[in-house]
Amino acid sequence: MLTMRELSRVYRTDTVETTALDSINLEIADGEFVAIMGPSGCGKSTLLNIVGMLDSPSSGSYVFDGQEVAGLPEAKLADVRKQNIGFIFQSFNLVDELSVRENIELALLYHDVASAERRRRVEEVMDKVGIAHRARHRPSQLSGGQQQRVAVARALVGNPKLILADEPTGNLDTQHGEEVMKMLQQLNREGSTIVMVTHSPSHADYAGRVVNMLDGKILIERRRAA
Amino acid sequence: MVEMWRNYLTVGYRALTKNRTYAAINIVGLAIGLAACLILLLYVRYETSYDAWLPEADRVYQIQTFGTDPETGQNIAMQAVTRPIGDALAGDFAEIESIAKLETDPAVVLQGGNAIGVEKSAAADASFFDIIQLPFIAGDRRGALRDTDSVALSRAEAMRLFGTTDVVGRTLTTARGGEKFDLRVTGVFEDLPRNTHLDLTMVRRFNSAEEEDCPWGCVNGMAYAKLKPGADAASINARMPAWEKSNVPARDIGGRDIAATTDWRLTNVRDIHLGPAQGGDRPGNDMRTIVTFTIVALLILSMAVINFVNLATARAGQRAREVAVRKVLGAKRRQLVGQFLGESLLVVAIAMTIALALVEITLPAFSRFLDADLDLAYLGGSGLLLPIVGFTLLVGLLGGLYPAFQLSRYQPGAVLKANKSSTDAPGSARLRNLLVIGQFAVSIGLIACTAIVYHQTVFARTVDPGYQRDGLLTVRGxxxxxxxxxxxxxxxxxxxxxxxxxxxxxxxxxxxxxxxxxxxxxxxxxxxxxxxxxxxxxxxxxxxxxxxxxxxxxxxxxxxxxxxxxxxxxxxxxxxxxxxxxxxxxxxxxxxxxxxxxxxxxxxxxxxxxxxxxxxxxxxxxxxxxxxxxxxxxxxxxxxxxxxxxxxxxxxxxxxxxxxxxxxxxxxxxxxxxxxxxxxxxxLPFDAGFAEEELAALYGADEARAQAFGGFALFAALIACLGLFGLAAFTAERRTKEIGIRKVFGARVRDIVRLLAWQFSKPVMLANIVAWPIAWWAMRDWLNGFDARIPLGPGPFLLAGLIALAIALGTVSGHAIRVARLNPIHALRYE
Known part of the structure; x- marks a missing residue:
């Protein structure tokens, strides 16, 4: 699915140069569920942003699905991104002014999908995450767990090859957190490739592989026995 | 207490300087609006000040002629009256203290073998200066027209004819009908200010012996009456028809019965300038123009205040955390309201200072343009200091009240728990939209009216009059x-x-x-x-x-x-x-x-x-x-x-x-x-003028007013745009997160720009629906006042709508493009 070679990301301001990622080598295969762990500021989110093509590496190579994407212009990246990647955020990032259904549909608006097909897929994915009965509600009327399920549905509706989750359980209580993790596990079993950043070792246990980071480098990788 | 206010002031000042664009739009927009409003209101005050400076103006009336032309059905309203009316009325109404005629009488003064024309000369009865009490700088006002050879001059006329104002007792030789008359100068009065319906530089005693006989049917000049203190002119006017029946001879002149078709009424001198009866020595104005200008002034002010409120509420959300922290630390709601009202007053006070400077700078030009004596005095009887302070307080409270109460309402728990730096009060977005629709409705309406007024003005100037206007000289005499x-x-x-x-x-x-x-x-x-x-x-x-x-x-x-x-x-x-x-x-x-x-x-x-x-x-x-x-x-x-x-x-x-x-x-x-x-x-003095110039002079006031109206209309549009610019910046900022989300899911820059452009186009289009009928109705009414007029088509309305839309889109798209280009991760992470 994706291969990173000697990938670095450096942030510069007038006075400070910060190396967020330092010569990362990482390979993720189709159908994997990878958890990225590490303390605050270790570079997990930067890595995830680069994987998700929301950010570009300063140097190194990033091959996604056989295509070199490091150095592609933003518009090209946006094209690759919308075809292949779904996002789930810690703070859900739902649009308050839109209903549940409209929030999910948002992910299809910028694809060329006919409206009937769009509706069908939105209904399907709402059933899948169990939020269909709340279709007309606004995000502010839902619990945190329900909101994150909407966000998962939105990430899924475009049939992405890769789902990126940035601390998807960070804003949830234990019970709702477990629910979301089970849902991701189920999606992985059905064939989705998932990369997740998390602080929680127990949630990392749902993943097939755990990547530990420190100071912009990959410290340890361990695979869970299948 | 002092410390607290210092803290408020610091925070208020920093809140302003934190976002300079916001502060500039707020203050400059408000200042421009206030300045425009002040200038218009000064003009309105000036126009309504006519003849109020005359001593005992409340008791001084002009007798005016009203009626309906029995043939054409047209209303007659004129300042001039038939000559016998004065003497006839004097004895019959006990409330009338005295009556004097004033008849325009261009004089020719013979001096050193030259014939000098005195255009603004009139003949008046002996009691004229007891009624119209012009200030005299030489001689005695009371006896100025006592004798049949008395004449009084204005300061400027005395200077022109004699080179000095020390002329009481000097002799003035005039020529009339081929004969010479010697007049004796009895007094010099101060030059008349502009805000009077009178236009006089020389007043001689009316001498009935020299005048040709004038029956009831002929209309020669003005008549003024002074009522006894406490007398009611309305009651005289009410009794007038009955008096006319028994006193005016029912003699047919020109095929009509004067008593039956004509009505005389007393009009207070202060009401002459804006009254329906015109045709006096100086061009009058009508109440409708004054009302229109007042409305435009208030519209401009309200647009500036709306901007102020809109931006304040929009920005208010961003200070939610400050409010929450203050509340946690023990601030009472009353104190918070006080703080934000104080900030609002501070901004308005700064804006008012700038506005006054703008007025001072532009007033002389406006005065010349509108041919008025506009004056901005702070102290004294008609000083504007108190009104200005009151105005500042009013606008400050008006603009600060809603944001103050909205802000102070935040529940600190909710704000802090959400860990949000900004929040938007429910319903305030809808209010903002309504206000924007209102603003654009005003702008569109005014632009459409301006286009139509301008078009009609050009049409009036260029319409084929049936004869050739240029290359024509009129010689009088x-x-x-x-x-x-x-x-x-x-x-x-x-x-x-x-x-x-x-x-x-x-x-x-x-x-x-x-x-x-x-x-x-x-x-x-x-x-x-x-x-x-x-x-x-x-x-x-x-x-x-x-x-x-x-x-x-x-x-x-x-x-x-x-x-x-x-x-x-x-x-x-x-x-x-x-x-x-x-x-x-x-x-x-x-x-x-x-x-x-x-x-x-x-x-x-x-x-x-x-x-x-x-x-x-x-x-x-x-x-x-x-x-x-x-x-x-x-x-x-x-x-x-x-x-x-x-x-x-x-x-x-x-x-x-x-x-x-x-x-x-x-x-x-x-x-x-x-x-x-x-x-x-x-x-005989030579007196000639080019027809084109005289026509221009006749309608110059109309045109100047039309142009002023147009100028202020564009002003209103400018202020609306300033507000929209601020709102667009704010909205773009507030929707950063949403835009980030949309971008993550594949939206392109042009999708985002379209989204924001549409958001701001909608209120503008809705504004058209509000503005068009009102503007159409007002303009139909105005155009109906012309015999030769342009047709009222959809063109100006569509044009105004398009201009407003173009302005709105131009204003918004800059922000939209900037926001749409931002990398979404910033938007999403820092929310």
Whole structure:
């Protein structure tokens, strides 16, 4: 699915140069569920942003699905991104002014999908995450767990090859957190490739592989026995 | 306490400087709005200040003439009254203390062999200065018109004639009707300010012995009454109709009964300038203009305040955390409201200071432009300091109240737990949208009105008047018997001036002179028809370039084309000659309107027809007039008035000489004619003007007002845009997260720009729906005041809508593009 070679990301301001990622080598295969762990500021989110093509590496190579994407212009990246990647955020990032259904549909608006097909897929994915009965509600009327399920549905509706989750359980209580993790596990079993950043070792246990980071480098990788 | 306010001030100041764009839009927008509003209100105050400076103005009234023309159904309202009214009223109403006539009487002063014209001269009754108490700088006001040879001069007139104001007791020699009169100067009054309906530099004592007899039917000048203290003018006006019935002789003049068709009413001097009765010495104004300007002023102010409120509420959300922290630390709601109101007042006070500077800078130019004495004085009786402070407080409270209460309402728990730096109160977005719709409705309405007013103004200036306006010089003074004596010589000499192609003696010229009517009897119809009745010589039509439509124009070769009577005949011979002419009949030319009003379908059908006209008055009976020709309608008066149906005849007595010149320097032509005049008439001042300039002067006030209106309309649009700019910036900022999300899921820059553009286009389009009907209704009403007017099509409305939309999109798209280009991760992470 994706291969990173000697990938670095450096942030510069007038006075400070910060190396967020330092010569990362990482390979993720189709159908994997990878958890990225590490303390605050270790570079997990930067890595995830680069994987998700929301950010570009300063140097190194990033091959996604056989295509070199490091150095592609933003518009090209946006094209690759919308075809292949779904996002789930810690703070859900739902649009308050839109209903549940409209929030999910948002992910299809910028694809060329006919409206009937769009509706069908939105209904399907709402059933899948169990939020269909709340279709007309606004995000502010839902619990945190329900909101994150909407966000998962939105990430899924475009049939992405890769789902990126940035601390998807960070804003949830234990019970709702477990629910979301089970849902991701189920999606992985059905064939989705998932990369997740998390602080929680127990949630990392749902993943097939755990990547530990420190100071912009990959410290340890361990695979869970299948 | 002091510490707390210092803290408020610090935070308020930093909140302002934190976002300079916001602060600039807020303060500059408000300052411009306040300045425009102040200027308009100063103008309104000036226009409503007319004659209020006269001592005892509340007791001083002008007697005005009202009525309905029985023929045309048109309302009559004029400042001038019939001469006998004053003396007749004086004894019959106990509330009237005194009455004085004032009749315009252009004088000719003879000094050192020169004839000096004094245009703004009048004759008045002895009590005039007791009623109109002009401030005197020399001599005694009370006795100034005691004697029949008394004359009072204005400061400027005294300086012009004598070179000093120390002139009491000096002698002034005037010429009238070929005779000399010596007048004695009794006083000098201060030059009149602009805000008065009077226009006088010389007032002499009215001497009834010199004046020709004037019955009730003739209207000669003004009459002023001073009421006793506490008297009620309304009660006099109420009793007036009954008084008219028993006191005004029911004598028919011009085919109508004066008592039955005319009404006299007292109008307070302060109400003359804006009153319905006009036609005084100085151009009046109407209440509608004043109301319109007031409305525009308030609209501009409200738009500026709306901007202020909108931006304040929009920004308020971003200070939610500050509010929450203050509340946690023990601030009471009352204190928070106080804090934000204080901030609002601070901003308004800064804006007002800038506004006053703007007013000071621009006021002189506006004064000149609107021909008004606008004055911004802070102290003194009419000082503006207190109103300005009150205004500042009002706007500050108005603009601060809603944001203050909205902000202080936040629940600290919710704000802090959400860990949000900003939040938006529910419903405030809808309010903002409504306010934006309102603003744009005002802008669109004003732009549409401006376009229409401008279009009509251009139309009025360029519409074919039926004669040629440029290359036409009007020479006045032909009423004078001395001038009449050399009339033929004058015309002959003028015709020889290089460039002059025609010259005519006439009673009808563009933009000035009285309207004459006569009653015409049409065979087969019982009631007479009132038509314009103008004596012109045969050269008139060529001089004015009025086209012939049917038949022929007047000519010297047909004896019956003239009804002139030799001026040298004695009374009996003249009467016999008049009777002979009435018996013989005459030929006349009519214009198209007259032909229509007389009942002829086509112009050609009128030619050869006979009508009855009392050419020398009722005593002589009707003469049979044969219509020998029909000419095009010519509009010599305002485009507001319908083209008057007119009969052109020739009785050899005229008022003006009209001169047509081509391919010649106008000044050279005028100078050459002046030379001829001075040579033939050394004791009469030369007075001439170009028709085009006089028309422009006549409608200049109208045009200046239209332009001012247009200027302020654009101003309103500018302020609306300023507000939209601020709101767009705010919205773009507030929707950063949403835009980030959309981008993560594949939205392109143009998708985002389209999204934001649409968000701001919607209110503008809705604003059209609000603005169009109101503007259409107002403009239909305004255009109906013109006889010659442009049609009211959809063009200006669509144009205004498009302009507003273009402005809105232009304003918004900059922000939209900037936000759409941002990398979404920033937006999402920092939320």
């Amino acid at each position: 032909l009423r004078n018997p001395e001038a009449q004596a050399v009339q033929e010589t004058l015309l002959r000499e003028i015709a020889k001036v290089p460039g002059v192609t025609a010259a005519s003696a006439t009673r009808l010229v563009p933009a000035e002179g009285p309207t004459f009517f006569n009653s015409v009897v049409v065979p087969g119809r019982s009631a007479p028809v009132e038509l314009g009745w103008y004596s012109v010589d045969p050269a008139f039509f060529d001089t004015m370039k009025i086209d012939r439509v049917a038949g022929r124009i007047l000519s010297r070769t047909h004896a019956a084309d003239s009804i002139a009577i030799d001026q040298k005949l004695d009374e009996n011979a003249a009467e016999a000659a008049a009777r002979a002419i009435v018996a013989r009949g005459l030929n006349v030319v009519v214009n198209e309107s007259a032909a229509r009003q007389l009942g002829f379908g086509a112009p050609a059908a009128a030619v050869g027809k006979h009508i009855g006209i009392p050419i020398f008055g009722e005593d002589y009976g009707n003469a049979t007039a044969t219509i020998v020709g029909v000419v095009r309608d010519a509009r010599f008066r305002s485009v507001r008035d319908p083209v008057a149906p007119a009969i052109y005849y020739d009785n050899g007595v005229y008022r003006y000489i009209a001169v047509r010149f081509e391919r010649a320097d106008p000044a050279a032509v005028r100078n050459a004619i002046e030379g001829i005049w001075r040579r033939l008439l050394p004791t």
